[in-house]
Structure formats: structure tokens, C-alpha cells
Amino acid sequence: MIGTVALDGERMSRLVTDDELGRELARRAQNPADPVGAVNRIPFSEPDHPISLQVMYAENPPFPLDPEHPAAGNRWGYVNMGYGVRKHPRVEDGVRFDDDELDYRALPNMTIEYALTDSEDEEIEFATGMLRRAGNALGTFVADPRLLPNGSSLHYMGTMRMGEADDDTSVADPYSRVWGYENLVVGGNGLIPTANTMNPTLTSVALAVRGARQAVEDLTHASA
Template identity: 45%
Template sequence: MSRYDVVVVGSGPVGTATARELADRAPALRVLVLDAGQVLGDVPGGHVKNITDPGPALAGLPSGAAPPPGATPARPGTALVGTPAMPNAAISTNVGGMGAHWTAACPRPGDDEVPGFLDPAVLDEALRRAEELLAVTTHAFDRAPLRGAVQQILGELFDQPERRPVGPMPVAVSVSGDGSLHWTGPAVIAGDLWERENVTLRAGTLARRILIDGDRATGVEVVDVATGDRSVVEARAVVVAADAFRTPQLLWASGIRPAALGRYLNDQPQVMTAALLDDRHVTGDATASVAVSAATTPGGGAIVPLSGVSWVPYAAGRPFHGQVMQMDASPVKLDPGVTVRPGQVVGLGWFCRKQVRADDRVWFDEDAADEHGMPAIRIDYTLTEADQAAIAAAVEELRTAAKALGRPLGEPFVLPAGSSLHYQGTTRMGPADDGTSVCDPAGRVWGTANVYVGGNNVIPTATACNPTLTAVALAVISARALADSLEASR
């Protein structure tokens, strides 16, 4: 039987950030990070776009799984949960979780996306730390020749006093001296973490249940996925950061069942369209011939140094947030004979805020099991009249934006539920144990002394912006509180 101070379940951005912050703040703590999946490529938690030779490990999804529409290449280690209410709900079982596959957009939350019960100064400092851990920048695509034209057009449409203006999307990307990009996966968050004496990453190891004595966790029962061998890891505290579906699943399987567990599921309805930037906007240096395409970049991603990623921020009176990508390798079918400059095809994706409801939920079927023998995941999810109104408004705004940019390439379309991959709320935090939240503002699960949760699933508000930065910031707050508590009790 092994013993640790903290067991962290999940090695995605939040699990890794939690372990990193614990180790930085209290180096003497012994920390174990568990993941049921394996390492993709050579670096634990590396982003797949940084792998120059994908090889068989990145050949595709597990047997029987289907990627979300338009996803290319397929996300290795990722599979659909498989539920009629949310057909594109997906999970990633690999070291790094979805953080090995994400688009790396890291906008800050604004207006009523920010939980009102958190100390603004504490949250602001945690957001700065999260930006540091994720290597967030607004300058990754400064070389994009048409970026300025795109942002000028969108700014003229959407900028208003007292609102955050249209600008470059903050992204978790590092730019080398030659202009090539390195995408942030959890490996970047970790730094030298896995080389430290008191920190261990154990891949291929599933947490089956948290062992509880009274209100205290005493450890975790784990199983080796390859062999089926079971064992127990003792711990002074347990942090579960296993995504918005499997975090509440593990708590449920462990008999930890606050009233709000699995409820308040928040996906962001996603509306998309594309436009061909009008030649009248392409002037000066933007017309320069450039010989770099997506096919020559690591991972074959559609966003390269010559593309731009722009941001139309969320505002309380405007219930969506815009992510605008210039696509050098356009997935949009163009008319024969049409020649475009790099970045001239612009994809627009609007994420809508969804009304937060207790009846939108993930729940667990104790009469059926998933592939790991855990209670099977079920989902209830419905779009309300308010949600439909927000989607309709986003469609109209996208039509306007596409026309302003130049030539619309088809009508805006709504992706199936679950396509955003921005699942939130299922272990939401709150200021009081009143049945509407699962954990306190430090991430400690109500009714327990030493069980913590982290991830997008702790975000309690209706949001439209990409949630990873916020989730990592909340993990920073949680890890610091836990480290201080454990150090004080030695």
C-alpha cells in the first residue's frame, strides 16, 4: 500500500495545475497524479499539434467512437459519451485529457460570467497565475497578414462604450524565434513537475472510488487498466479533476452525493459560419505572397503563424462570445477556380450562454456500467426558450458579421449539443451549503473535510467564453488553500 499527502485524479490542465501549485507552494508534500489513459507521443501531457510524426498512437478514435462533425484530425484518446440529449458529448482518456487536444483559447471571463461571491482581488491574481502557467499571449498571431483588417471590421460592428473591445484572442501558445508555434498542453503547465522527487504521475490507472471514514477521505481504490489489478493508495486529501462527467461519477460511486451533484450541466450552444474576406480589405503587406500552409506545420493544424485568431468578447447584454479564426487550409468548399490568399477564409464561431438549470444534469445508472465498470453516465439536457432566443440572435449577428467581412460562405448553422466541449457546472462551487452547489469557494466538497474538486465543472455561472483559463485559476485558489491546510496540520 502506497501513501501520499494528496492524490489528484486527472492529469488535464486543472489536475496538472493543481499538482504544480501544490508542489510549488509546499515542496515537501508527496503528490500522486492518476490518469486512466496513456501518454500520447513522447511527452506526458504534450499537445498533439506539437507532434511532428503522429504515428499509430494518433491514428484515430477508439473503436466504435465517432469524432464531432468537422473534427480533423481525430482526437486520439477521445470518445463520445453517447447520449441522445447531448449527442456530441465527449471525454478524453489520455494523459493531459482534453488539454492535449484543445484550441488553446484563454479569454478572461467578464461581467456576470464572474462568480460574484469570489474576492475580485484573489480571483484576479489567480487568473494572472493561470495565464502564466498556460503561457497565454495575445501576440502569437501578430504576423497574420489579414488579422488587422478582420479586427477592424468586427470592431466597427460590435465595439461599444463600457464593453471590452474586439481584439486578438488570448491563446496558450508559445512562439519561437523562427515564428513556429508550440501549443500549450498540460506538459507546459507541469514544467519540471514530473521530475521532482515528491511528485509522481501514474498513467493507465483508474480511480474507482474514494475511501471515506466519517467526513474524511483516507485514500483511493485504484485499478491498473491493463491488468485489472486493484490496490489502495492512502492519502491525506483527494482532489478530483477528471472532467464534468467523470468527476461527479467518481464522487457518486464513492457515496459522496451532495444534492447538486451532477446538476446544473452547462454546455455552450455553438453557432458557426464562414466568409471570404473581401479583396477591398486586402491591401499593402496583406497581399504579400506567403509559402507556408497548414500542411507544412506540426500536426497539420489549420491555424498557423499566418492565420489570425480574433476575439469578440462576451458582455452581459450580448449573450455570446465570438472566436474568429482565419483558415489557411479551408475546410469550406469554395467554387472551382477561386484562389484565396493565406488567411482570407474566415471561420466564425459564436458560443452562446446557456440558461443554468438544475434539471440539466448528468446522472449515473447503477444498473448499467461503463467500460471501466463504473456507473454508466446518462445526460438530461434541454434548450429553453431563452437559449433558443440567444441562438437565434447569434445566427443573425453571424450573418451580419459575414456580410461585413466580405462574401458569406453558406448560412450560419448550429452544432449538435455537446460540440463546444465546454461542459461546466456539474460540481459547481457556491458560497453556502444550501443544496445548489457541490463545493465551497476553495473547491472543498460540502460535507467532507478533505475531498476537493476542480475543472470546468466547478464554474457556477452561465458563461459564453472558453472556460479553461477560469478553471485553472479556480484550481490555483483551491490548491493554495489545500496546501496551507495540509502544512498547518503536520
């Protein structure tokens, strides 16, 4: 979920003087290539906040704002706010390869199976309410909260999920070893079997380290 808010000058001036703002804008102007001034987060926490908020402050909105818009050129700047909402993995969600339909390199074409269910819809509704509340506390929305289309995440996960048992609901065991093979170990976000709301890379790294340690142990025993 994302939305953009023009900060409210009256509320902001209770916290920051006009001189302080002027100094900060002058400091920021020394590095105009950096479009984002600050990033803050409210992390995921269950059960009260099962979503993860990222707030990015910038002098300009992340899209061209009509110069006639009442919030255009807002001296106090804008915040682009995004709530990361979970996608709960399901066995039905995955990548299907089709031997009868080849891609441009003559490899089996892939189709992504992916659908939102009631549990995601409920959390999306909750996140929308929270985003509206947070945005209204800071100023006026110049882009209303909206849900990005399926597939526009930067965090693709769970395409070769790890699982506890070789029961056709997972691809690899908890140490990244592909079920049914002695010598095939996989790594990356595809292994993550659970839902998360933000930044998966450290989780992947932790899983890879665990798998690598197990591989060292397996190879040590195999060669002993």
C-alpha cells in the same frame, strides 16, 4: 454558432494592396502546415454583446469547397467565424450515474442531462443575427451560420458545480471542498457554476488556486 465567409476582394483591396497580399501569401506559404493565419476576437461584454466572437483567417476554408463553387480558390481567403453563446446552468443539467446499468468497466453508467431553454434560444437568435451581419460585412457566406449540436462544445463545465450553500444544488463549496466531507477537494472545469461564452481554463485555474490556498490554511490549522 459557426459560419464561413469568402472575403470580398473589392472591399479588401480598399485596405490592402495586391502587392501586400502577394507578400503575405508568400510569407504564409513558408509554413504551409499552419492552417490558420490570424485569430481575432470580440469579447463577451454584458449587456450589449453577451456573446464572444472568434474570427479565424485562412487561405482555405476549413472544409472541402466544391471547385465549381463561385467562391472556390478565393485569392483573398476565408474567415471562419464562431460565436460562443452561453449555456445557463440549471439544477436539472448534470450527469446522472445509474447503479442498475453498468458500463464496460462495471462502473455505474452515466447519462448527461442537458437541455436548451428560452434564454439560450434568445441568445442563439441574437448571435445568428450578429454573425450574419459580421459575415456580410466581410464577404459572402460559403457556409451559412449554424448551431453546432448539443455536446459538440470543447468546453464542458459545471458537472460538479460549486455553490454558496449545501442545498442539493451544488457539489462543492466556494473553496472546492465537497459538501459533507472533511478531506475531499475537487478541481477542474466541472466546478464552474456560472455561464460563460469561451475559454474556461483560466477560470478553473483561478478556482483551483483559491481552493489550494484554503487547503493550505485548513491543513496548517489542523496540524497546529
